[in-house]
Structures are given as structure tokens and as C-alpha cells.
Amino acid sequence: MIQINLIEKETLRCSENHDLPIIAIDIGKDVKMNDRLLCSECMLNIRPDMKIVGLNNIESKIENNIKENIQKKISLISQKKEQLTKLFNSIDQWKQTFNQTIDSIQRFFDYWMDNFISQEQVHNSYNFIQELDNYINQSQSHENDYELFVQSIIKINKTSINKIQLKLTQLNSHYRKYITDTKESLLEIISIQQPKITLKPINNQQKQSDFCWTIAFNQTGQIMVSGCNQYIKVWDFKDGQLKEVKKLEGHNQNIRCLLFSKLQNSFISGSNDNTIRCWKQLNGQEWNSQQSYQEHTNWIECLLLCKKENTLFSGSVDKSIKIWKVDFNNNNLKFSYSLMKHTLDVFGLSLNESETFLVSCGAEQQIIIWKKSKEKKWEFYQIVKQSINESGVTVCFIKENQFIWICGNKNGKDCLSYFELINGDFVEQKEKEQQLIISSDVYNLNLFPIVFNKEKEIILLRHKFHVYLLTKQTQGRYRISTKLKFQNNSIQGTMTNNAKYIILWEKTEQNFQIYQIEYQ
Template sequence: MFQTKMIELEEQLDCSKNHKQPIQMVILDKKLMREEHLLCSICLENFESDTKIIGFKKVLKMIQENQKNQVENIQRLIEFDVEMVEQFLNELHKLRSYFILLFDELLTNSQEWINSLNAIGQHNSNYSFFDELDKIIDGRIQNQFDQESIVNQITTLNNSLCSKINLQFSALKNQEIYSQCGSILINLNLNHHMKLIDNSIKQSSPCYAISFNQSGTLMVSAYNCDIKIWNFEQGKIGHTSTICCLQFSKLSNSFVSAGFDKSIRCWKQIKQNEWHSSLSYQLHTECIDCLLLNKSETQLVSGSRDKSIKIWKIDLVNNQLTYLYSLDKHTSSVWDLQLNSAEDTLVSCGNDKQIIIWKLNEMEKWQFGYVVIQSIQEVGSRLCFLNDDQFIWVTGNKVSKDCISTFELNNQQYQENLKKEVKLIQNSKDMEFNLFPIFKSKNKNLIIVKHKSYVYVIKVQKEGELKIITQLKYESNCILGALTDDGRYLVTWDNIGQKFTLYELLII
């Protein structure tokens, strides 16, 4: 336990008049400077003021108690890192022992190899006087050299020792032996903002969508043309092509899925391990890349590569959809859709480099509003409302400005606020995929933004200012993820690692 220590000695504290007497009282007045707060017995004889004063010993006790609490908090924070570094040190000792043993074996086998080669040489250098005499008497060619036999002996030896040493080198290069050290270093590198909980769940087939229910007790993930439902037995379902959209209900254990087969399905939990699929609703003519439910979960909005946005009436109780109408102002694929909290504004972006605002009319029907004024003419991959008057947009080109732009409502139109632009890590090698939605946690004022090969954890500060708290680096730009409703857990899947990684967010 760290010990609190006051820099000044109590007996050295003196009043502003330098009476050199013990301090008796303290004046609680913000206007005073350091020693002016302190009163000794001489000061008190002439002291007159309506300002609140308090006993020095009481103030000292209050400060000490406050410092004690502070030290306990410091101790708690430091202990976490000390414990992690101690674990790392233990793992390093294990690795050191492992490597010493492995290198000793490699050195021994290599020396054995040299000794065996020399033994072959020595064996083939020995001769018998009488054997050589017989060769002379028989008239056989002298100095005949049987190269093939010696080469065969060397080759046999080399193959045997190569196989043995290659096995040892494979063990040396095996990444599994570094995994524990790697996990500990990741946790230390996340600076108390995130904690790696698990990264052992493999999924080799492509995963293009993940979603949580409201309580975070169920997670669904796309598994090619199937859906996995976690925390109970897997449920096999019937899309005929890859699924790239999953939207879990916030009001019931139901979800909606869509994907490359151009269809939408509703799913309803019947029993603990049984889920029932609706009919396949196929009115889009190309892959569906985004789904959006309103708060009351009575309306579903879908965006597709067929350039259209379709509005549906949804009934999750009866597990069915009813097509209402289509919005057709985009000239290329629609990548993302978002509603503001008042649900009177819908914003969409896509491959045509447009950001379009849709407004709800008096008939409760969506209609075209206007195209947002923007300085960056790039493909937009994702959107997110920070509040009714602000939303953010993420660039998506391969060669891109690589940034998050903020748009603010100005004279009934959203205009880009260049002062609030957030620079992301430059990357001109990868395209941006729109498969990882922006996730927002209201209670923690956090947003999770994936861009190319990074996942950013961003704090939303006053007036919509964005501050990057930490970032996760992946080897691929094909990353999927989901955040629980309470903002506590983040799950990701990436194409290179082909496994789910679960983090706990420690940000208050």
C-alpha cells in the first residue's frame, strides 16, 4: 500500500504574518492566497470577519482522509497494471525456460549432425591392406571412388536430421506459445479503457454481421448463409446466400436478417433453443446492405445495391413484413441508413457520394428532403446521429481523406463542420467495407467506429466534439463487430484471425 506523505511539515506551517506560532484555525475564503488562509493564536486575537473559519486539526483530518481515499484509488489502478506485468513476467520466465530447452536440443542435434557427417567421412576413409592388395592382384582400377554410395549415406543422414530440426523450428515459430503474453500486452496497451476477455472462439467461415439483444444475453452472428445464436445450441436457418445484415429487436427476442440473396427474413424465438423464420420477403433486386428499425419497432427500412431504400411495416409478434413504398433518389448502392432520436429525419449515404436527408411528412410518410452540402466528394460508408442536430459520416474510398466528418443543422440543412473533422490513420492500401455499423452508447457517451483496419473507441464530448480514446489494430480491413446496449462489451470478428474477440470497456 502506498503511503500518503505531506510535502510540508506541520510544524513548518506558518501564518502570513510569520508569527512562528502553531496554526489554530483556517479561513475558507477563495480570494486568499496560501498562507493567508492560516491563523495562529496571535492572529486570532485581532481577527474579525464573517468568513467561515474551521479548526486546523479538523482541516488536516479532512485532507488526510481525502488523500487516503485518493491513494486507495491510485493503488487500485496501479495494482491492475502490476498484476498484469507480474503475469507477463511469469509467462516470460516460462518462455525463457521453453526456449532454453528448445535451443539446447537444437544445438545438440546440430552437433550430432556434424559428428555423424564426420563419422561417414571417417568410415569411408578406412581401408584394409589385404582388400587393397586383392584389387591390385586382380588388376581392378586403382583409386576407384564410390561417390554414389557416400552421397546416399549423407542424404539419408541429412533427411533424418532435417526432419527432426524442422519440427523443433516449427515449435519455435508456433504462435500459440506467445498468445498469453500477447493478451497481457494488449490489456496493458489499452490504458485502462478496455480489457481483453476472450479471443478463443473460432469461426472460419466469413462473418458479415453481429447483433445483440437488449439485455446482452443473446448474440447472433452471420455464418455465411447460416446464423449462429450464442448462449444456447446453434440454430440453422434458411438464407440461400451470405448474410450481411442482422438487426436484433430491443423489445423482444426477435431479429431481422438480410443479405446477398436479396431477401429479408424475420426471426422469432419459440422455445429456448428454437427460432421460427418468417417468409422470405424479396422485393430488392440486389444485395441488401443495411437494415434499420424504428424505436417502436413498427417500421423497417432497408437499403440495397439496387439503389433503392424500401419502407416496410413490421410485425415482430406475428413475424411478418408488409411492403409500403420505395425511396429512389440514390444513383448507386445504398451503404447506410440512420434515424435521428425524434424519428422525423432519415439520412442515407452510399456509393454515389451523396448524403441524402429524408423528412417525415404530415401523412407519416418519408419523402425526399435535400442533398447535404459537403466538401469531401467521396463514397460514404457509415453514418450516426450524435443528436437531432448533428450526425457524423465516415469516408470509404481506398484513396481517401480517411476521416470522420461532422454535419450540423444550419437553416434547415445539414452542412459540414470542418472544425470538428476527426483525422483517422491514413491507409491507401485498403478499401473501406460498410459491414461494421457505428455503435453508440448513450449512457457512456461513446461511439465505436470501424475504419479500414482499425476500430476506434471515441468519446462524445460537449457540443459534439469527438475524442479518440483508444484504437484496435487488425491485420485485415474485413472486420465485423457489435456493442451491447449498455456499452459494456464489444465483440469483433476479423477475416485474418477468424475468431471472435470479446472486450470489456472500462470507460466511465
């Protein structure tokens, strides 16, 4: 049981020095520190706009916070002591294994030497009559005997060497494993990890035989939409349970991307029919889309909204990024202008926190940075140099001046790359590069945008056969916390805005798989 004591409780005084016990606290944000303490006399003059909390109430909450903080510190020290003890025991075990192996090798040397000594003793005496006869008759028995002796020595040497080499090989194998394990243990000790994340499967695998191209949630996570061939399906989602309630028609080809508003129940769809539509919830399960908007000349591959949701960015196979004005209230779009610099399909778009930089990637090897001008218009800024030289599938800002990028080649590097703004240009941070599971027989497909939750500091991404969840560690680095493997690389999915659920669709199983994210 953690015991804590308030040092100055008996000496606390209000700002008016009434010399009366403090009974309440003003917790208003703009109140100066000394003016927060209120005695019974001060309470006679409180104003209606003041936020007053009883001393015992606020003291209890403060103490709980302190106890929680102390407990976290104690738990961390306990964890590090346990890890250090584990490493010490590992080293002690290695020491025993090493000594046992060396002792065994020494015994082989002793056996080897004993064989030489025995051979030496055998040939120290001779038969005079026999040797005299050999000498007179010029017999070559000695030469033959010596050859046999040499062969015997060679056999002894080979046998002993083979045994020693086997032990040395075992020792080398143990040594390499020991070095690897020790390095991992040291990294585990010096790293201060965030709570672990696990994925709990929800037993509600909703069948979805139509090919699913894209999935999106509304802000509350209670409405899900999915692009199933040329239809948009609307689903109720509650406590991990999924129920289809509506099928929307409007596009005449496959729906490739869906983007839900975070401010109201409206969403935007992009299709293989080269058009974009706005959808607005009217009442209950009724949704309306007034018209389609066609400025692109090929498939729509990605959609992105700014924070105020008055600007939409769309990327397409036609190599362009279109910028639109959005009016969700009236359920319409208005085309503004195009960004032209890509030479092939545009697959991924992302804005930084302050929305001063836009990054895009696509089927060619270019990662392009666009910057907002003083006139509030987006302009080309930089082509980012990257050492991997592969096509880019997805891209996402995870800090004001840092984004991550995933390539998609069939026989590529299979990694997650980091880029950071340094001296005015975005530069690859090769030391932060994270290896993903290597799968050289398939492409990493697009249409599964990276999902970054700033509040929970976790990242959801898909690469080939695997879906990964990354969590933030110390020094701002992210590590793979957990991953899911599938039979097919056609995987679509997303995460609810509160980072509580992940929903996935995979081509082989042809159903929605729901996972609850549990923080340990």
C-alpha cells in the same frame, strides 16, 4: 476525509408547522418542495400512495452525492495543477536546453574569432633579406602566400559555420517539438476530459472459420447472432463468454446484415439472396422464420428499425431504400413503399432522436436527407454538400440535429466528418473533422454500422484496419479514446446495448475477439 455540514438541520419544519423534528421525507415526483418534510405527527396521516424515506437515510444519500461531487472537483483541480506543473517544468527544461545551445553557439563564435586573431599575429613580422630577394627577383611568393591564406580562412569559416548550423538545426528541431508539446499540454489543461476508457481482452477467442459478415446482440446482451455465410449462428453470451447453441437455415446466400429488436427476442436478417426474414424465439433455443420477403432486386446492405419497432428501413445494392411495416408478434413484414434518389448501392441509414429525419449514404458521393411529412410519409428533403467528395460507408445521428459520416475510398481523406442542421439544412462542420489513421492501400468496407450509445456517450466505429472507441468531451465534442489495429480490413463487430462488451471478427485471425470496456 471530506467533512460537510447541513446548515439548516435544526430549523427544518414540516409544512404544517407542527414544531416537531423532521423524521421522514416524501420523495414523490409531484410533491412540492415544502410538502416533502414530515414530522412524527405528519406520519399519522400518510397515504398508501406516498413514497416515504427516513430522514437519516435520505440525508446520508444526499451527503454521499455531495461528497462525491466535491471529490470530483478536488480531483479535477489536482489533475489540472499536476498538468500545469508538468508544463512549467517542460518550459524550464526548454529554457535550460535553449540557453545551453546558445552558449555552445557563442563558444563557436569565440573559437572562430580566436582563429582569426591567431592568423593575424602569424603574419605581423617578416624576414628582410628574404623579402628583398623576392622583391628584386619579382617573385610571386606573396600572391601564392595570399592564396594559401585565403584558403585557410575559407576552411576556418566552413568549419565554424558547419558547427553552428548543426547547433541551429538541433535548436530548430527542439523548438518545433517544444511548440508541439506545449500546444498539446495547453489543450490537455483546458480540456475537461470524461473518464478514460480501456479495452480489456477476454480470454475466450471462439474460433469462427466461416466468413462472418455481421453480428448483433439482443437487448440484454445475453444472446448474440452472427451471419456466417448463408447461416445464422445463435450464441449464448454471459460475462464475456461465448457459446454456440444453434445454426439457423433460411437464406441461400451470405447473410450481410442482422438487426435485433430492443423490445423482444426477435431479429431481422438481410442477405445476398435479395431477401429479408423475420426471426422469433419460440422457446429455449428454437427460432422461427415463416417466410422470406423480396422487394429488393439485389443484395441487402443495411437495416434500421424505428423506436416503436413498427417500421423497418432496408438499403440495397439495387439503389433503393424500402420501407416496411413490422409486426414482431406475428413475425411478419409488409412492404409499404420505396425511396428512390440514390444512384448506386445504399450502405448506411440512421434516424435522429425525434425520428423526423432519416439520413442515408452509399457508394456514390451523395449523403441524402429524408424528412417525415405531415402525412407520416418519408420524402426527399436534401442532398448534403460535402467537401471530401467520396463514397459514404456508414452514417449515424449522435444528436437530434447532428450526424457523423465515414467515407470509404482507397486513397481518400481517411477522416470522420460531422454535419449539423443549420438554418434548415444539414451543413458540413469542417472544424470538427477528425483525422483517422491513413491507409491508402485498402478500401474502407461497409457492413460494420456505427454504434452510438447515448447513455454512456461513446461511439464505436471501424475504419479500414482500425476499430475506434470515441468518448464525449466538453462542448459536445468527441475524441478518440482508444483504438485497435488489425491485419485485415475485413472486420465485423458490434457493442452490447449496455456498452460493456465489444465483440469483433477479423478475416485473418478467423475468431471472435471479445473485449470488456473498462471506464476509469
